[in-house]
Structure formats: structure tokens, C-alpha cells
Amino acid sequence: MKQSSASHGESVFEAVRSPSSAGVSAIAASWCRSVLAHGLDPEDRDQRERMDGAALATLRTEHGLMLSVAVPVLDHIYRSVARSGCAVILSDARGVILERRAGDGDADGFSAAGLVEGARWSEAEEGTNGIGTCLFEGKPVIIHRDQHFASRNVHISCMDAPVHDPYGRLAAALDVSSCRDDHSPAMAEMIAALVRDAARQIERDFFCRHFEGHRIVLLSDDAVTGTALLAVDRDDLVIGASRAARLHLRLEDAALATPRALDQLLGEQAPLSFDDADRAVLRRALARANGNASEAARLLGIGRATLYRRMARAGMKH
Template sequence: MGTLENGVHAEQIQSALTGDAAAQSALVASWGRSMRLYGLDPEEGTKPDVLTEQELKEARERLGSLIHTAQASLDRLYSAVGGAGCCVLLADKDGVPVDRRGYEGDDATFYKIGLWTGAVWSEQREGTNGIGTALAEQRALTIHRDQHFRSKNTALSCTVAPIFDHRGRLMAAIDVSSARRDLTEDFVRLISFAVVDAARRVEAEHFRLAFPKARIVLANGAGEPMGEKAMSALIAVDDDDLVVGASRSARQLLGLTDELLSRPLPATDLLGQHSNAELDYANAERGAIQRALARTGGNVSAAAEHLRISRATLHRKLKRFGLS
């Protein structure tokens, strides 16, 4: 399927923006931003803007270690979809691809379209498109063919998932794009699962590297099903069993903010369960009481004196530990 004729596609967009769908559809809302907020023309046929080599170098440097962290996930994703004529892109938060995987035989097609490192695919510059709109709305999505704003992009199907850093802030996005005419919607759905999985893997690895000395805990909220959000809800806990970091999903799931995380926050209070430190302390206390009783031949008063606590306190502890 080639690109739609400019006039036809522009008319479809204009009709959607003036119809009932405008108040209901996220896609039409993006078309509206493209036309009214950014002042773009769906019939504009020029290629995306491209950064200079120095600007692209600086964009890569701003992402820091994420490009290296993402390599294995990008390779795995490309091995799954590359044979179907898809390319894989890692874009920064400004919509600029900084890394790419693609079959050499398809490179000329994607280069002509502009799906290449250094091209600017923000929604503000290209209108509704996979990379730009996923970043603008901060959610995984697919922009399939004539859902694109610009007529020149309607041969593309682009599936994208955003990547958030260890503080829950938008950092990058992974995109799988295809210009194949025979790409079915069922296959697009399979691609969507793979793209989201790759993005979550990169996020999780980046989170672990951000807290190298912490214990990483999977935190699902009370009563929450273990869906995508719960499975990527990560908490970083230090040696004192205090929370020192939380992923975006964990922040959403547990109502965490930067302000809450700036103060000491016991993991047990957050997760609603006994932490390892508390269990270790309880076991140590139980052992100390048992040793005191053994040394005093089971005499509670003598054991309490040995432990330097009152007899009443020792009785309460004996009851709590099931030793009375």
C-alpha cells in the first residue's frame, strides 16, 4: 500500500476534526494538535529535519549509558521482527533516533522515508507518528498507515513504547517500523507486545544500574493484578531496608512522589509486609530470649534480669514468639 493522495488524506483529517470523533479519539486529538497547535500541513511532502553530526553526537551523549544498556534488548527485538521487513530504532525524548537496526536490503527505503538516525520525528515537527505521538502521550501505541498525519508517511506502520528513567521521567522510546504492504494488523499486535517487553527490559536494567548497591524488589499494590504495570513496578531498598528509589510504574501503583522518596521510608511500610531486616531482627530477639531462659533454667524473672528488661515485658515477648 503506497501513500494516500495528499488531497484525500487531508480531507479525511479535516472531516475527523470537525466530526463527533474529535471529542472521543486519541488519534484525532493528535491530528488536532498537529494541525492547530503546531500549524502543520498534512500535504507537506518534505523529509524530516536531520541533525548535524555534532548535534547527533550530543543527543547520544545526553542519553548517557542508556544506549549501551539497550543493546541486548534492541538486538533481541530485531532478531524477532527484522525478517519481516521491519527496522528497530532507539529514539531520545525529543524524537530523534540515536541507534538503529535494519536489513541492508531495506535501508534505501527507510533512508528515503527518513527513518534513520538523526532525523527528527517529534510530533511538533512531523505531526502524528509513532515515535512523536508515543513520546507526547507517554504511552505505548501504534500509528498504522493512514493514521499518520502527513500523507507521505501513510505507507508506514510504527509501533512504539516509551522508556522512563529511574526517577520515572521520560527518557527515550523504542520503535519498530515497517513499510511492507502485506503487514497485517494481527502481526502488528504481536509486534506491539515485543516492543513493550523490550522497553520494560531496558527500563529495568537502567533502574538496577542506577542503584547498584540496593536490593531491587518487585512491588505490586494490594489487590492489584500482576499486569504490565505491576510487573515493572520496581523498588530499590538499601541495607537499612529503606526505600531509596522507585520506577515510574511503582510510583503510579503506590502513590509515590519525589517528596515522599526524599524522606526515610521503611520498605515494610510501603509494601505491607515484613522486610528481611525486620525478620532478621525478630529471629535474633527470639534466639536471645531462648538463650537467656536456657541459662537460667527457665526462670522468667532471672531471664528478664539477664536481658535487662522487666518481667512483664518478657512475658509479652514470650507470648508473641509462642514461647510461653
């Protein structure tokens, strides 16, 4: 049975007045924030704010690198959910919608609901909702129909996951929404898993694209925290760590303010030796020369006899 607008508003205010509801329900806690912290009314019918075209174009340019890796992922997940009438949406960290995918038959419904490029869906502006609450809490959420704060949003079901930038900062929310009455909680759970996987893929590709040209070290891949990646320069100094890697290694920004040796960061320190550096250079030269000592010496700008002496000193056979 559909809940009326008035009864939904009463349910919200009843939860806000309850001294214990916020402690036992994440939705009630968000409703309390919406009223007490953001000063919102669940029955407010004011027109939603929407960013103008020029400002949206500027914002999209600022997020160009993220969008370049996100767009193929959005297209892929849309192909998986389009037939169920869902829209796929990507917002920035403030809840402004940057990208939307929706079928022709459902596009008008999503636009009427305010799920359109340039619309603002922060929790401070719309109350409890998939995009805004995901960004506020920094974790995946499902906001199903009347779990929304605003009465005007109770016909929407939203499945969201956060996306972090290459420095571990919250950068976006990936959202799949449905305005159809037959979108059940069970279906929401299944789609939510797709959303979480897609958000992890965007994070991973964003990190790799940002540190393109550097060696990327995979530490772990976790369904909850994401893919733990390190970016390493040619001297094996760590110059970047994904959010998952920061959590895995307990790294703060201060720890990465100056490059640190990879083995030191991983707790695998060995005594430093100039022979190690020589060995690495010699092995690379021989690899490029396909094992030909004369060609390797030429690449290094030394004579063949010098090459053999250095190989012997580094403990390498020839």
C-alpha cells in the same frame, strides 16, 4: 487500495473540522493537535530536520547508561522482526532517533522515510506518528499507514511503547516500523506485544543498572504498567522506585525526597528495637563465618563470650 496524497489530506482536515471526531478517536485527536496545536499541514513536503553528527554524539553520550542496557534488547527484538522487513528504533524523550536497526535490503527505504539516527520525530514536528504520539500520550500506540498525519508518512506502519527512566520520567520511545505494503494490522498487533515487552525489559534493566550495588525489591510485574521495583540501601531505606512501583504505591516525588523505611512504605511497620539491629548484624556475621561462632566473633572484633551474650539478648540460640 492506496489512498492518494490529496485525499489523505482531505480526510485529515475533515476530521479536524468535525466537532466530535477528537472525542471518539485517538487518531483524530492527534490529527487535531497536529493542526490546531502544532500548526502543521498534512501535505507539507519540507525537508525534515536532522541533528548533526556532533550534536547526536553528545546526545548519545548523555543517554549512555540507558543505551548500554537498551542496545542488547534492540538487537534481540531486531532478530525477531528483521525477516519481516521491520526496523527497530529507539528515540529520546524529544523524539530524536538515537539507535536504528534495519536490514541491508530495507535500510534505504527507512532512510528515505526519515527513520534514521538524528532525525526528529516528535508529534510537534511530524504530526501523528508512532514515536511522537507515543511520547505525547505516554502510552503504547500503533499508527498504521494512513493513520499518520503527514501524507509523506502514510506508507509506514509504526508500533511503539514508552520507556521510563529509574525515576519514573519519560525517557524514550521504542519503535518497530515497517515500510512494506504487506504489513497488515494483525501483524502490527503481534509486533506491538513484542515492543511492549522489550520496553519493559529496558526499563527494568535501566533501573537495576542505575541502582547497581543496592538491594532491589520486586513488588509486582504487570503487562500494562511494567515491573514495580524498589531500590533499598543497607539500612533498609528506600532510595528509588520505578514508575510501576510509584503507580502501585501511589508515590509522588515528594514522598521519595527523603529516604523512607521499606516496611513503612509497604505498610508493614513493626516496633523499632536495637535488638533487631543486633540480630541482623549477628546473623550476617554467623552467615559469613558459616556458623562458626569463634570466626563470627573475630569478624565483629569481639570476644566469643561477648558474642554469646549478645546472641542471648537478641533471642538467638547458640
